[in-house]
Amino acid sequence: MSFSRRALLLGAGAAIGGYAGAKLSGDVPPVDGTRLTQPSGATNTLNDASLLSETPVFRHTIMAEAPGDVLIERLRGEIREARAEGRPFNIGAARHSMGGHAIPPGGHAVTFDNGLVEPDTAAGTYRVHAGARWSEVIAALDPIGFGPKVMQSNNDFGVASTFCVNAHGWPVPHGPMGATVRSLRLLLPSGDVVTASRTENADLFNLTMGGYGLTGAIIDMVVEMEPNRLLVPTFDHMAAEDFAPAFVSAVEAGDVNMAYGRLNVSRRTFFEDALMITYRDAPVQTDLPPVTGSGFMSKAAAQIFRAQLMNEPAKALRWWFEASLGPSIGAGEVTRNALINEPVATLDDGDPTRTDILHEYFVPPERFPDFMAACREVILSSYQEMMNITLRYVRTDPDSVLAYAPGPRIACVMLFSQEMTVRAEADHARMTQELIQRTLDIGGTYYLPYRPHATRAQLKQGYPRAEEFVARKLELDPDRVFRNAFWNTYMEGLA
């Protein structure tokens, strides 16, 4: 892959963030501008990618065993102890979810550390340890000419985590990642191990997909893979109002393999221009170069990205870089695996006073102009600094109980750089609730793994089967052993 092309892709996933141990403490007085960055000094705490979720846990255990009996027995012991003491139990991977979704307050936190990947080229699948990261999956599949079929835009995340949030990416035309999972083994709260798929324990499969680790511990999974290939991009610049129909017809035409869009975020011309980037097969599929990590230009593009902070000329420059310079320098061939093998760290802001906060909204394509109108009103009247929006396409998800794509959706991934103060947090929460409501009002919904700013009523409106999810979870786990901060904030109140 050429440096320039990878640079242009930066932020395709609106990625970002590092971990500095910052704290949003309930006892901070609500004074404008009060800093939320006091390090707690505590050792037994976990945080997530928001840097705003630092929470004490009873114990955090790393388990590196292969997905077999030894691991299962170890997990059973941890669950037994948690149950006996009335403490929560939860497994996490990269903890990039932003509302403590992988943190059990005061409880037993487990992180898997094992990247086992066993490809089956005849079946077009691989068996993978639940805790394997996508970087490990790509490293195992690339040498044999395959890659993940659907994953997020960055390679740091865990494979089971991806299933548990039912993440999506920019490979098209697919539904969320759960659509590519054939089966999994789940250790239930009862201690039994079951296999779940679309034909065996299908109800468990559908609850666990997008079920935020609340139904049991995933041990391993069988996931579909896709041949790696050489792709060439096409850049189409258009008015933002024309984007949705152009994007849907491009990705559903059958020859596009990867696709995303962008909108201009300069305040003066906010959401007026759109860029659509579609990747199709190169005419000749010669020997594919091995996949590599980020290059120098990725870091250079990250600097341009960061220069946008409260700097309107820099936002205009970045848009020119993408919309005008991009098509002239970024039109060469690139492998599919190279496009998705990007770590989050590339865009780390390195600023201890700010944090990157993601939002995501799933919008019916025909209501996309209404969504943009809502964003212009709500975002521009807030104090928040929007750095990026990336647009993706997600096909209907017919499986998961907590589905965010009950029909085809345009996924609108936004990145804000937030000051870490009480004042900014309050403004951000207010803006998020308003954006969520405006999206719900046009038949869309919002993504659950980000900041817990939605109201419970909004969660119920956006996820109409939430109460059914909770009732079924409590049948599986009457002692509520599998709990995390997401359960405490939203689901407990629906029980």
Ligand SMILES: Cc1cc2nc3c(=O)[nH]c(=O)nc-3n(C[C@H](O)[C@H](O)[C@H](O)COP(=O)(O)OP(=O)(O)OC[C@H]3O[C@@H](n4cnc5c(N)ncnc54)[C@H](O)[C@@H]3O)c2cc1C
């Ligand atoms: C920079 C950035 C970029 C992102 N880009 C995208 C994107 O392109 N597309 C997208 O859809 N999302 C995206 N996200 C959201 C991301 O996909 C989710 O937050 C995802 O969960 C992150 O993976 P993780 O390994 O950090 O999961 P964690 O936060 O560690 O865990 C997520 C959930 O999975 C559960 N879980 C994990 N392992 C197991 C297991 N073995 N058994 C049972 N439950 C388990 C946890 O309990 C938790 O509820 C992005 C997030 C960030 C911060």
